[in-house]
Amino acid sequence: MEDIGPSSVDIIRDVLGTMCGRIGEKLKNKSLRFKTVTVKMRYSDYTTIQRSKSIPVETDRTDVLQRLAIEIFDHQRDREKALRLVGIKVSGLNPASEQLCLTEFL
Numbered sequence: 001m002e003d004i005g006p007s008s009v010d011i012i013r014d015v016l017g018t019m020c021g022r023i024g025e026k027l028k029n030k031s032l033r034f035k036t037v038t039v040k041m042r043y044s045d046y047t048t049i050q051r052s053k054s055i056p057v058e059t060d061r062t063d064v065l066q067r068l069a070i071e072i073f074d075h076q077r078d079r080e081k082a083l084r085l086v087g088i089k090v091s092g093l094n095p096a097s098e099q100l101c102l103t104e105f106l
Contacts, residue, residue, distance in 0.1 A: 009077075012086060016069050019088050024062030027090070033058035035092030037065060039072040042085035051076045058094055065090065 027034060038052040051072050055064065069088050
């Protein structure tokens with residue numbers, strides 16, 4: 001697979017969105033919520049970075065996962081280097097309670 005150049009940011013954002021959709025579906029199927037999102041980026045020179053962001057209240061919302069992942073990517077990516085790999089990880093997993101938090105409605 002070829003590296004994705006710095007000008008292909010929209011392609012990478014689309015890939016992140018697809019990955020978040022799959023992760024979100026798995027979380028809901030297993031009745032889990034996450035608190036932290038980590039984005040891993042490996043560049044063409046094999047330099048690898050991982051950056052994380054946590055939220056105050058755990059959630060299973062895919063839109064929140066996607067927003068955080070793209071936010072991390074946009075703020076931390078090296079705009080001069082081509083990407084070889086991008087990945088997403090969620091952590092701080094807890095079972096979803098039956099009662100929703102007020103923040104679920106915001």
